[in-house]
Amino acid sequence: MKRYLMGFDIGTLSSKAVLTDLSGTIIAKCQMEHAIEIKHPGWQEESMTMWWEEFKAAAAYFLGLAGIEKDQIKAIGVTGLIPAMCAVDYGGNPVRNAILHTDVRAEKELREINEKLDCKISHGHMLPKILWVKRHEPEAFKRIHKIMVPHGYIGFKLTEHATMDYDSATMAGGLFRESSLGWDEGTIREFGLEPYLFPDVYPASQVNGQICEAAAEETGLSQDTKVIVGVGDTFASMLGGGAYNAGHFMLYLGTSGTSIYAENSPEQYITIPHYGEGKGHFTGRIFSFGESILHLRNNLGYDSWEALNSHLEEIPPGSEGLWYFPHYKLQTEASFFGPDAEFMLGYRGCHSQFHLYHAMLEGIAYNARYNISGLDLPIRRINMFGGGTNAREICQLFSDVIGRELYYNPKSSTALGIAFLAGYGSGLIERYDTLEKSWLSDSIAVKPDEAKARQYHALYDKYQELRERLMELDSEIDKIQE
Known part of the structure; x- marks a missing residue:
């Protein structure tokens, strides 16, 4: 009997699922789009019930395929955006919508909070949201039995066991002690909370349990199927093709561009917090990618990427004097140009819509090169990951701008990474190196065009000069407007 693994990824704008065999061959995959609920400016929520319905739909799709029986799906891993606040009552029902990390x-x-904590936190942590609900929705807060993260909520629905992985716990916001791998009950009480609100913490790869009777009835899955604790989408992306070995640098091209470096193999820190000295590192600045190019595509009136990508190789390096400066995620409301301002310089009569697109991608690639150049650790290999790698032309342009060989794998995904972790954590996959030798053995290398790389080397220095001057100009204009 063939054995399969299921990976499920809760994203900001969609949920994705993949079914693989133990060698990493993708049997099937599916995607379900959804939207963020914005009830007021600055608020961002999503329905936990919607995520569960999407999981059930994915399971039903896989079980409806010819030759797939429920007993063949041996292990499930769930990942997703973190650290969205997911509160459930004593019956396991959502108390309210999940409040996203971007809220x-x-x-x-x-x-x-930051007046009390020694280590400052941000809106990206969970604690401010918990205290907001306590203050503004006291009746709802009284009903809360457990506070989880998105993948933990789905794991809870599947097994009836409330858990949280170590990395998600570190994103709670000063409430978790990495030294002891446990909750800091004194700090929790200092903020007027009770420790029982927070689930027990475990390694991401640990088996949380098996499908409970209620979940088996709702999903059609076997009660013998194992479910791991799971992890946030960043580490799952590393395993899914981003940075799965020592010295790997992941260049993630999704809605935003993120750079992560694996100092040592993730195998060494699967069962402990994943980031820090000797482990994974977030490098450089988060920069805009998908949101910028989609905005441009929509304004140009195109419905697909192919029409734009097919002209990329017609445009020479430097886009014939057109410079485009997509934004880093460092601009603020205090900026005169605003938090998401982008800049274009040198637009003239010889430039077409394809020059605009080419110049924007060059600007984004320069931002990626900046992150790579700022890392003072040896890079053995750069892996491109995310939706941007779906076009060969984009991969080639990035290789030319960065001036290094890049790798991508068409089947790489966050859902694939969590499916592997489910197999590895449950013991179905015995060796970690199966990931490189089998699951991702067919990665494709993209070599830079030497002549273009030389041109981009000179252009990059000029790009950095221009960007610095733009930021200075922004500051100067802001002062004039005060």
Whole structure:
């Protein structure tokens, strides 16, 4: 009997699922789009019930395929955006919508927290959101039995065991002690909370349990199927093709561009927190990618990427004097140009819509090169990951701009990474190096065009000069407007 693994990834704008065999061959995959609920400016929520319905739909799709029986799906891993606040009552029902990590409503709570904590936190942590609910929705807060993260909620629905992985716990916001791998009950009580609200913490790869009777009835899955604790989408992306070995640098091209470096093999820190000295490192600045090119595509009136990508190789390095400066995620509301301002210089009569697109991709690639150049650790290999790698032309342009050989794998995904972790954590996959030798053995190398790389080397220095001057100009204009 063939054996399969299921990976499920809860994303900001969609959920993705993959079914693989133990060698990493993708049997099937599916995607379900959804939207963020924005009830007020700065608020960002999603329905936990919607995520569960999407998981059930993915399971039903896989079980409906010819030759796939429920007993063949041996292990499941769930990943997703973190650290969205997911509160459930004593019956396991959502108390309210999940508050996403990108929600910035809890300004007052954040200030109060940072007055008490030695290590400052941000809106990206969970604690400000918990305190906001406590203050503004007291009746709802009284009903809360457990506070989880998105993948933990799905794991809870599947097994009836409330858990949280170590990395997600570190994102709670000063409430978790990495030294002891446990909750800091004194700090929790200092903020007027009770320790019982927070689930037990475990390694991401640990088996949380098997499918419970209620979940088996709802999903059609076997009660013998194992479910791991799971992990946030960043580490799952590393395993899914981003940075799965020592010295790997992941260049993630999704809605935003993120750079992560694996100092040592993730095999060494699967069962402990994943980031820090000797482990994974977030490098450089987060920069815009998908949101910028989609905005441009929509304004140009195109419905697909192919029409734009097919002209990329017609445009020479430097886009014939056109410079485009997509934004880093460091601009603020205090900026005169605004938090998401982008800049274009040198637009003239010889430039077409394809020059605009080419110049924007060059600018984004320069931002990626900046992150790579700022890392003072040896890079053995650069892996491109995310939706941007779906076009060979984009991969080639990035290789030319960065001036290094890049790798991508068409089947790489966060869902694939969590499926592997489910197999590895459950013991179905015995060796970690199966990931490189089998699951991702067919990665494709993209070599830079030497002549273009030389041109981009000179252009990069000029790009950095221009960007610095733009930021200075922004500051100067802001002062004039005060």
